[in-house]
Amino acid sequence: MAINWFKYASPATFYPLAGRMIPWFAWLAIILTLFGLYWGFFETPSILTDQKQYYRIIFVHVPAAWMSMWLYVVLAGWAIIGLVFNTRLSYMMAAAVAPTGAMFTFLSLWTGAFWGKTSWGTWWDWDPRMTSELILLFLYVGYMALHSAIDDTRRADRASALLAVVGVVLVPVIFWSINCPDPNQCAALHQQSSFKGVESNILLAMLVLSIAFWMYSFAVAFMRVRNIILERERNTQWVRELPEVCE
Amino acid sequence: MFQTFKTVLARDILLATRRRTDVLTALFFFLIVISLFPLGVGIESEVLRRIGPGVVWVAALLASMLALERLFASDFADGTLEQMLLVPQPLGIVVFAKVTAHWLLTGLPLVLIAPLIGLQYHLPGATQGVMMLALLLGTPVLSLIGAIGAALTLGLRGGGILISLLVLPLYIPVLIYGSGAVSASMMDGAAVQAYLFILGAFLLLAVVFSPWATAAALRISVE
Amino acid sequence: MFQTFKTVLARDILLATRRRTDVLTALFFFLIVISLFPLGVGIESEVLRRIGPGVVWVAALLASMLALERLFASDFADGTLEQMLLVPQPLGIVVFAKVTAHWLLTGLPLVLIAPLIGLQYHLPGATQGVMMLALLLGTPVLSLIGAIGAALTLGLRGGGILISLLVLPLYIPVLIYGSGAVSASMMDGAAVQAYLFILGAFLLLAVVFSPWATAAALRISVE
Amino acid sequence: MLEITDLTCTRGDRQLFSGLNFSLDSGALLYVKGQNGCGKTTLLRAICGLFLPESGEIYWNGEEIRRLSDDYRREILYFGHHNGIKGDLTSVENLRINSRLSGYDVSDKEIWAALEHMGLYGFEDLPTRVLSQGQKRRAALARLLLTRSKLWILDEPFSALDMGAVEHLQEVIANHIALGGMAILTTHQEVALTTGQVEHLQLDA
Amino acid sequence: MLEITDLTCTRGDRQLFSGLNFSLDSGALLYVKGQNGCGKTTLLRAICGLFLPESGEIYWNGEEIRRLSDDYRREILYFGHHNGIKGDLTSVENLRINSRLSGYDVSDKEIWAALEHMGLYGFEDLPTRVLSQGQKRRAALARLLLTRSKLWILDEPFSALDMGAVEHLQEVIANHIALGGMAILTTHQEVALTTGQVEHLQLDA
Ligand code: HEM
Ligand SMILES: Nc1ncnc2c1ncn2[C@@H]1O[C@H](COP(=O)(O)OP(=O)(O)OP(=O)(O)O)[C@@H](O)[C@H]1O
């Protein structure tokens, strides 16, 4: 049996579906966060010496950094689908994902800065990863700024989608330029990280929290997309008939 | 098709020469920014030599970006852009012609003036050649990428400064490799070639993709 | 008279908030320019600390100038400027209100963000206070001087870049004393006061003279 | 009360008109006519003080307008080829700011009434940028219903308006004249204005 | 030859019109009427392909216009609320560039003749920026005398023109129709067009 994907691309169908999924994602996010933090804080103390306690910030820092990058890919994916198939829902999804992505970017910068202050003795340096993260923040802000600067929603959607696509073409180039501007020397404050070097308890907490952030992103993006749907479709019959609208 | 390219190119250059100042202002802006730095930073030649390549490239970025705003805005305001969208030729051609004119008027002068800057910042002779070459390869990329931003922000209030927000992050690779090439030429001649090669690759990519992205952006913005 | 001032000020702030981005873009431009430098210049903290004050001031100059273009241009294009010239109050008041709004939206945010830049360039804590104070005194001067340039170039093609040509040289004293104050605070606390005092004097002069000069320029440009 | 003596206006090296003399009393309307490019707009802007004539004087109640400045500007309302409204603000906000700047406070109720009067009911709260050409014009013209200025200077106010709106605007102007106001008007459309004293000024080169 | 089926256009959240159907043959003129803001401009821009309609199709000689793109654009001439001429160039230069871009070379003699025809004799060499409102309009309209496009789409072409010019323009349009051309027109002025087949489309909401 073939699934009619375009059926779910209609806001009217997607709205209730998203509504039903939000609680699941929200609860998963809460449970996993609690578990991850518990594990990170109470099951790992033995391996961290006293001056290394701040290392625990890794449980927020690294998942946030991962999510920030992944969400940009998601954003661009929706943008491409929107431009190709001209489905309104994809634009709405893109617009709904952006603030969460920006938030994680900021979170990773913020936690990284604190970590840096304690670990490297400086709030900020021009380490490649840090620089890339900063630029990612600019890209998110650019997307949101363009979207909010245009108040014809159709134009706003399409223009900012195009920007996201241009961004995603250039993002690898930008990151690659920052990481290795000179083929001979790739000095960085971040060590060449690999999972092997990380203690398994820490790794577990980190991974659990990554999944928790992921679930959180789903829940928040769905909530936001539902709001966007309500606002944009407020003049349609089906929105007027919704119980939460007509009361 | 070539006829269209030629007409648009000639038109934009004619428009610029009508106001003679236009041709020179990007250049002057560049020069002024470059000259402001020693005033703010101090005039020790060691420091200047150190920051010279970076300053030149940042100034080039800003000059190119500043001029970008006008790329489509005035055509948009008086309705001629609408007419260009109705030209019976691919819009990408028109865009490419406009960007070419823009580069000839704002990018090329920077390339030609480069040696003068070399003097201001005490850069050695060989470096100046590299700088010109790097600017020659890099500034068209700036114009091409910038055009996309200019098209997207068309007719928006605060367009000028919104463009910078969208476009400056995308300029970063050019900045890094451009100033990298110049810095490298002061230390190690061999690495220069790799830098220039990468800049060339950027240019090729930009020429192929940017006009079409810009055209798409224009269609969205004019609607 | 105060009523007119209030109305124009409220109007311009309302216009800016209508497009929420407008308020933030000058700020982001400033941040991006500041962040570009290390990419071009290199990331050694010694060099960064050395050029930090200069970079901050040059970026502030550019951000303020870029935003200036919009000060009268959009009012000119849609005919509201003409209507303002016909307001039964001295034109200087209207101009002063517009410049104040401009500074609140573009200058003040720079002052508030200054400490963040201090971090990026590894500036010591005391310096950051001085930098904020210097920016607080200096940025209004930039807005006031810039307004004259914006009024003179109104409606000219390539206005944006022409403004920079007229205005940047006039900005130089602010740049020199502003970055001087910041640099001095890193070495010799006593000299700082003198620098700030001079900046304050500039501000006073600008507040007194610039609105009338701008008003005169506007009358000429609109005719 | 408005008196013009020996007015000559030049643009570039073209002399548009020279030695123009006329005067306009309360309750009178002056209808400036002429081909495209004969200098109607230039004349109107000169009367507003926005354009400096080559020679000649313009008097308001016997005083030179350059000398009066603020006091004169309080008495006039100029409506030009441009609408003079901000696209980013709604019609209501535009009108409110406009009247505040002209020096009188108008209540929101009056503003909404004026807009409804101009046929913009339902569009009051949209940014004027999205309005159609004619709707923008209507929003700008709503000022006429709120102003307390005596001398209206209207440059082609009827352009872009549909027929209903043209008729309506004629009434508004006629009303103003009937109440002792003054107006100077240009238009290329045949418009019937009957109330008050209508004078004609042919500006042809 | 131009056929429109079931066209619906929306701006913001306002539906301007829906389910619009009509077709237009050679030698016919379509007169689009309606109040300010009813969607005339939007309809005309949709026909040009500058505005994407919410739903419905537009066919030219049986083919969808989006598919034809270049070939369709060669057949149409659009004249909107904006003049579409550069203020920094002279009328002659503007016209020359315009026709080159439309794909045909017109000699300078023809251009000067067209401008004289439009009553711009003596103004050909001024930058159009200094021309009066109506003169700018005339310079822009001179394109109609040089074009070889079949379908003219004219949005209020008569606005700002003086009476002589309005009459003249009517002749030009009538001529085009008589030679088998097509035109779509909006205007708020009463205009008498007699030649050819004149259809009316009332667009009211
Ligand atoms: C692309 C974004 C980022 C990723 C993927 C990332 C990833 C990581 C990872 C995996 C570690 C663990 C061990 C290591 O490799 O050193 C780490 C450590 C750290 N990160 Fe990040 N990070 C990112 C951005 C940032 C930013 C923006 C900052 C600062 C503002 C920052 C500051 C730090 C610090 C201070 C450490 C501790 C290093 C140590 O003490 O060994 N990171 N990061
Ligand atoms: N720099 C200049 N050089 C020569 N002629 C000029 C210059 N500037 C303006 N003009 C001429 O001055 C006249 C300005 O006329 P104005 O705008 O007052 O006309 P108008 O009567 O309002 O016309 P319309 O009915 O078209 O609005 C035009 O004929 C224009 O060509």
Ligand SMILES: Nc1ncnc2c1ncn2[C@@H]1O[C@H](COP(=O)(O)OP(=O)(O)OP(=O)(O)O)[C@@H](O)[C@H]1O
């Ligand atoms: N974002 C939006 N939200 C609501 N309404 C909008 C929006 N954008 C445009 N409109 C409306 O769409 C209509 C556009 O009409 P259009 O410009 O096609 O009118 P027109 O028939 O050409 O009028 P005119 O005779 O005044 O030129 C206007 O009524 C305008 O208010």
Ligand SMILES: [Mg+2]
């Ligand atoms: Mg006129």
Ligand SMILES: [Mg+2]
């Ligand atoms: Mg219209």
